[in-house]
Structures are given as structure tokens and as C-alpha cells.
Amino acid sequence: MVLKKRLPSRPISFEVPVVPRAPRSSRRRVQHNRIADCKHLCPIELLASLAGKLLQESESSSASNNASDENDVLALCENGIKEERQDVDKPLKVESPEQGSWEESTSIAERCSECKELKCKFENYPQAESDHSQECTSVISGAKPVVCSNIELGDPCTRSFAGILDDGKGDVSLESANRSSFKHLFRDRAVGTNDPEIKLRKRLYGDPVRLTSFSGHKTGTNLVNRDDDKNFSRSNKRSNRIKSFRYHQKIGDHRTRKLLSSKYWRAAPKLWDCDFSKADGDAKAMFVGYKRKALLKREQHPGGLLYKKRKLLDRSSIITSDGVISRESNSNLLQKSLHIDKDILLEGGTFDSVSGSQPLHRLKDANVKFSIKSLKIPELFIDVPETATVGSLKRTVVEAVTAILGSGLRVGVVLRGKKIRDDSRTLLQSGFSCEENLENLGFTLEPVLEKSQQLVVSEDPPLAVPTEASHQLISVQDANVLNIGASDAVAEQHPLTDPCDHVVDNPREDIPSITDNSVDNNSPDCTAIVPLAVVQMEPLATVPPDQKNKRSELCQRRIRRPFSVTEVEALVHAVEEVGIGRWRDVKLCAFENADHRTYIDLKDKWKTLVHTASISPQQRRGEPVPQELLDRVLSAHACWTQHQGKHNAKQAVRKMVEAEVGAEGIKVGGS
DNA sequence: ATTAGGG
DNA sequence: CCCTAAT
Numbered sequence: 261m262v263l264k265k266r267l268p269s270r271p272i273s274f275e276v277p278v279v280p281r282a283p284r285s286s287r288r289r290v291q292h293n294r295i296a297d298c299k300h301l302c303p304i305e306l307l308a309s310l311a312g313k314l315l316q317e318s319e320s321s322s323a324s325n326n327a328s329d330e331n332d333v334l335a336l337c338e339n340g341i342k343e344e345r346q347d348v349d350k351p352l353k354v355e356s357p358e359q360g361s362w363e364e365s366t367s368i369a370e371r372c373s374e375c376k377e378l379k380c381k382f383e384n385y386p387q388a389e390s391d392h393s394q395e396c397t398s399v400i401s402g403a404k405p406v407v408c409s410n411i412e413l414g415d416p417c418t419r420s421f422a423g424i425l426d427d428g429k430g431d432v433s434l435e436s437a438n439r440s441s442f443k444h445l446f447r448d449r450a451v452g453t454n455d456p457e458i459k460l461r462k463r464l465y466g467d468p469v470r471l472t473s474f475s476g477h478k479t480g481t482n483l484v485n486r487d488d489d490k491n492f493s494r495s496n497k498r499s500n501r502i503k504s505f506r507y508h509q510k511i512g513d514h515r516t517r518k519l520l521s522s523k524y525w526r527a528a529p530k531l532w533d534c535d536f537s538k539a540d541g542d543a544k545a546m547f548v549g550y551k552r553k554a555l556l557k558r559e560q561h562p563g564g565l566l567y568k569k570r571k572l573l574d575r576s577s578i579i580t581s582d583g584v585i586s587r588e589s590n591s592n593l594l595q596k597s598l599h600i601d602k603d604i605l606l607e608g609g610t611f612d613s614v615s616g617s618q619p620l621h622r623l624k625d626a627n628v629k630f631s632i633k634s635l636k637i638p639e640l641f642i643d644v645p646e647t648a649t650v651g652s653l654k655r656t657v658v659e660a661v662t663a664i665l666g667s668g669l670r671v672g673v674v675l676r677g678k679k680i681r682d683d684s685r686t687l688l689q690s691g692f693s694c695e696e697n698l699e700n701l702g703f704t705l706e707p708v709l710e711k712s713q714q715l716v717v718s719e720d721p722p723l724a725v726p727t728e729a730s731h732q733l734i735s736v737q738d739a740n741v742l743n744i745g746a747s748d749a750v751a752e753q754h755p756l757t758d759p760c761d762h763v764v765d766n767p768r769e770d771i772p773s774i775t776d777n778s779v780d781n782n783s784p785d786c787t788a789i790v791p792l793a794v795v796q797m798e799p800l801a802t803v804p805p806d807q808k809n810k811r812s813e814l815c816q817r818r819i820r821r822p823f824s825v826t827e828v829e830a831l832v833h834a835v836e837e838v839g840i841g842r843w844r845d846v847k848l849c850a851f852e853n854a855d856h857r858t859y860i861d862l863k864d865k866w867k868t869l870v871h872t873a874s875i876s877p878q879q880r881r882g883e884p885v886p887q888e889l890l891d892r893v894l895s896a897h898a899c900w901t902q903h904q905g906k907h908n909a910k911q912a913v914r915k916m917v918e919a920e921v922g923a924e925g926i927k928v929g930g931s
Numbered sequence: 932a933t934t935a936g937g938g
Numbered sequence: 939c940c941c942t943a944a945t
Binding site: 859 | 932933934935936
């Protein structure tokens with residue numbers, strides 16, 4: 261046969277060099293630093309007292325009292341900045357899921373020219389969002405999307421709702437305030453023009469709505485989500501936002517969704533380095549700015565951006581499993597335990613893509629150093645009867661947290677939204693490149709607990725979709741619960757996004773990963789410090805652990821390892837030798853020692869090679885394959901395809917012969 | 932466990 | 939690369 265003539269008697273065996281394993285110690289460095297600082301305690305106290313007052317009055321009064329309340333607030337704030345009513349309303353409106361597009365928000369921000377900080381945060385907003393996109397799925401159940409718009413009221417140091425009440429009035433019974441009262445206090449009032457709290461916050465921190473959005477990132481303090489009359493969940497605000505989107509954003513803001521779940525989801529660059537540059541007020545411009553500021557170059561993730569719907573779901577669930585306890589917890593314990601700031605510093609040599617033919621000597625010098633900016637504890641699922649006192653609620657939370665911390669936490673590594681469970685893998689093998697993937701790296705604090713903790717059993721079961729009934733509950737529950745009911749909707753709404761490579765909370769970014777070419781690679785900081793400290797935790801399982809792990813495991817996509825020319829050549833040789841359709845043999849023949857190349861991979865590669873050979877060179881991507889090899893691919897493919905039957909027959913014969921020989925050999929050996 | 936294909 | 943159906 262023609263092919264045979266030029267084929268070596270034996271296929272070229274391709275061997276993959278062994279990748280040295282990096283010392284585990286170098287893989288991560290976690291520094292426990294400081295507890296979040298709460299500089300604005302005073303204002304908080306103020307709010308607390310105000311809240312208490314409002315609470316008392318709310319029963320008998322409604323909007324009519326807002327004016328007086330406002331006056332009170334104003335009286336307390338001497339340095340407040342006068343703001344127009346419209347300013348108050350607009351931000352809220354912007355936040356509203358239904359209309360919540362970043363563009364709108366931006367315009368609002370623009371209007372608030374006085375709020376430098378706001379603007380600053382605004383600019384970073386995309387980052388912030390993306391930073392925790394993995395947590396997207398970690399949503400507080402029962403939180404109405406609508407409420408989300410008002411959640412942002414919290415300021416950097418705001419405590420949980422309960423905390424506020426408590427601060428102001430001690431053990432205030434939640435029951436004392438009926439639902440409508442709460443509504444007035446935390447939702448309706450917030451929306452209202454005269455809402456004292458909003459104004460106060462504005463005075464103190466600028467636009468309250470916006471501040472909340474970023475507060476967590478910037479200050480490392482907690483965010484308070486006063487999202488619902490009934491749900492005082494403390495969770496990642498972003499989570500709420502996302503959730504709301506999922507529920508209501510039928511008319512999706514594609515851009516937003518993409519932002520949340522796709523390429524931005526994992527970026528966490530410079531979140532803590534607030535840039536006070538002025539927002540230009542243009543959403544696009546802001547986004548551009550974001551990209552421009554990106555510290556890291558995102559890895560080109562050819563196949564990672566778009567995942568199948570199913571994949572998304574899986575990932576979503578995974579990410580969801582990564583609940584987050586916002587650092588803004590009212591609990592001191594939480595704050596102390598959870599506020600771990602760190603800086604991620606990446607330095608060292610260059611990582612080569614893990615290509616079998618890549619030189620390895622460089623790897624030895626490639627050290628990755630990083631610090632973790634923050635660690636978050638998994639979300640807790642806590643249902644508290646409405647008759648519970650705030651004090652009891654606080655205690656409950658503390659107990660829950662204590663329980664978790666007490667039982668120990670383990671650190672998980674998330675790369676591109678996927679958990680890297682194989683501890684034996686090196687960073688390199690895991691696809692961790694200091695140059696490319698830092699922003700895709702995240703850590704999780706995973707409770708060792710097997711069961712979710714339902715600290716308090718309430719009369720109302722957790723609701724996947726908030727209903728009036730949920731108003732009676734104070735719950736911080738596992739996003740998983742929510743997602744169960746919303747998974748479909750989510751899938752439909754995010755068909756093109758990659759959570760993982762959004763991950764993750766997403767669940768992460770990937771978790772979904774998601775990189776896309778649009779990512780700015782020109783960032784001067786690309787290889788600089790990478791603040792990628794998206795720490796996530798698996799929420800206490802509300803779902804059987806094994807299930808979660810299973811899912812997580814399934815979602816752990818292998819790192820991409822482009823075939824090198826050497827490998828391609830080996831493959832071509834092998835195929836020329838054994839023919840197509842016998843990938844196991846090809847594997848044994850030329851890639852026996854390349855554990856990362858399965859026969860399926862080889863088959864796939866051959867498929868792509870055939871395709872590559874059939875397209876114009878201009879259309880080809882990646883490392884160029886010598887035309888000579890491509891020609892051989894085509895000829896070999898044609899040959900084997902054409903004579904498949906014949907060859908199969910021959911192969912069958914050969915096998916029989918081999919078998920006989922083997923048998924004889926055994927006989928001989930035996931005798 | 933492999934193979935074949937679609938995604 | 940992933941996922942599956944079919945062997």
C-alpha cells in the first residue's frame with residue numbers, strides 16, 4: 261500500500277514528559293488578616309435607632325409619616341447632601357430586575373455627579389459582579405426579585421436587618437412588626453421618595469443603592485440585604501440580584517446576563533482597589549474601562565465559553581452549592597472568622613501550557629504566589645419563626661457559624677468555575693497558569709459538615725419561589741433549594757452563558773469559564789498581581805452531599821491541552837499505521853504514555869485534523885500544523901475510509917494470527 | 932471498555 | 939473537550 265511505503269515500520273511513539281509536581285505549599289497561601297472594618301458604625305447606629313423608631317410607628321402610620329421620619333433622619337445628619345427625590349427613586353428603579361440593566365444604572369450614576377465614590381464603585385461594578393458571579397446561584401431564597409432593587413440600601417457597614425433592629429432596640433420581636441410594617445420599613449419606604457433611610461444613607465455614603473452594591477468588595481464589610489419584608493437574608497447582594505434576574509428577567513438583558521454569568525463572572529481584579537476615576541456615565545464605556553483595567557489576561561478558552569444547557573445546569577447547581585455567607589454578617593464571630601483579607605500576588609516564571617512537548621524546565625521556576633482577599637463561609641440555611649426575637653435570631657446565626665467553623669473547613673480550589681478535587685495534580689496540570697488563569701482561580705471554604713443545618717424549623721418550608729407565605733420567614737437558605745425550582749428558568753435564561761467559566765456561584769463561570777476573546781489582553785496588569793480571590797463555599801448541603809459532589813465532579817472539565825505538532829505527528833503516524841476507527845490501538849501505539857490523551861481524545865483530534873486539513877489555512881486557528889501533516893491526514897483518512905472494510909478484514913486476520921502466535925508463545929513458554 | 936458522532 | 943448511544 262502506498263501509505264505503508266513511507267511509513268516507518270513502527271509508529272512513532274509519543275511520550276509525554278512527566279510534569280513535576282509543584283510543592284503543595286506553593287499552591288496557595290492564605291492569610292488571615294483583618295476583620296472587616298466598620299468605619300461607619302455611627303451611621304449604623306443611627307439607622308438602627310431610626311429603624312427601631314420606624315418599626316414602632318409603622319403599625320399605625322404609613323407613607324404619611326415618612327415626612328416626619330425623614331426629618332428625624334435629617335436632623336441626625338448634619339452633613340447630609342441634599343438630594344432630589346428623583347435621585348432616590350431612580351437608583352431603585354435601576355436596581356429593579358425588570359429594568360435592571362447596567363446601562364440604566366450607569367445613567368443614574370452619571371446623574372449623581374456628586375457621588376464620586378458611587379461612581380467609582382460603579383465603575384467597578386462589573387468586576388464586582390463578575391467577581392462573585394459564581395455565587396450567583398447562591399441566592400437567598402424567598403427573596404423577591406423586586407425586593408432586590410431595594411436591597412442595595414445597605415451600606416458597607418450595615419448589619420443585617422436584624423442587627424439593626426437589635427442595635428437600636430435590643431431584642432425587638434419580629435412579630436411585633438407585622439408584615440406590612442416591614443414592608444413599609446424596608447421596601448415600600450425604601451422605594452418611596454421620602455424614605456428616610458435612603459436619604460440618610462445617601463447623605464452618609466452617597467447613593468445608597470449603589471454603595472451597597474460594592475460595599476462588600478471594597479471594604480470587605482458586610483452587605484445587608486433587606487430584600488424582603490419577610491426575608492432578612494444576608495447574603496451576597498449580587499446573588500440576590502442575579503436571582504431576581506433569573507426569575508423576572510424574561511426579557512433578558514443579554515448584556516447583563518452575559519456579564520453575570522459569562523466572561524465577567526470570575527473576574528475579581530482590583531476590587532479592593534477602588535479607582536476613583538469618574539464614571540463616564542456610559543455603560544459601554546464603563547465596561548470598556550473594566551476590561552481595560554482587568555489585571556489579568558483571561559485565558560483564551562476556546563471551548564470553554566459556551567456550555568451546553570445541560571452543562572450549565574450542572575454547573576449552576578454546583579455553583580449554587582457554593583453558598584456564601586456575606587461577610588457583612590451581623591455576627592461578630594462571622595466577621596472575625598470570615599473576614600480574611602489577602603492579596604493575591606502572582607509572580608514567578610512562566611507557565612507553559614501543559615503540552616506534552618513543552619519544555620519543562622521552565623516550570624520549575626514558575627512559582628505562583630497569591631494571597632486571598634477574602635474568604636466566605638457557605639450560606640446557611642436558617643429558618644426562623646416570625647415569633648423569634650432578633651436576639652434569638654442572632655444567636656442562631658452565631659451558633660450556626662460556630663458550628664461550621666468548629667467542625668472545620670476545608671479549602672477547595674476552583675479553577676474556571678470547576679473544583680479541582682484531584683489533590684495530586686500540579687497547578688500546571690490543573691491548567692493553572694500564572695499568566696493566563698489567575699483570574700480563574702478561586703478558593704472555597706467548604707464545611708466538613710455533611711448535613712445542612714437547619715437551625716430553626718419554621719412553619720413555612722423554604723420556598724423556591726418567594727410567595728407571600730415566605731414573608732413569615734427569616735431565612736438564609738441554600739441556593740440549591742431555590743435552584744431546584746428555578747433551574748429550568750435559569751437554563752433558559754442563560755443559554756449562552758457560561759456560569760463557570762461564570763462559574764461556579766455558579767456557580768460559579770465558569771464557573772462558568774468563559775473566557776472570550778473580547779477580554780482585553782492588553783491590560784498592562786495582565787501578568788501582574790491577580791486579585792482573584794473568589795472564595796466560595798459549598799453551602800451547607802441541603803442536597804445530599806454525594807449528589808453535589810457527583811455533580812461537581814461531572815462538571816470538572818479537563819484542562820485544555822492543545823495537541824502539539826509532535827503529538828499530531830505521532831497521531832498521524834499511528835493512524836496511518838493502524839487505521840481509523842481503532843483508536844484504542846492508536847492510543848496504545850503512539851500515546852500509551854500520554855495519560856492525558858485518551859483514545860477518545862485521539863479520535864477527536866483526528867476529527868479536527870481532518871477538518872482542519874479541509875479548510876483554508878486562514879481559517880485555521882491555534883498552533884499551525886505543518887501542511888505536510890495535514891496532507892497525510894487527508895490521504896490517510898481517505899485511504900482508510902475507502903478501504904475500511906478491506907482493512908477491517910485484514911485486521912481481523914491479523915488479530916487471529918496474533919492470537920495464534922500468542923497461544924503458541926504460551927505453549928512454548930509452558931513447555 | 933470501545934467506537935462513532937453530535938455538540 | 940464533553941456527552942451519549944450503541945456496541
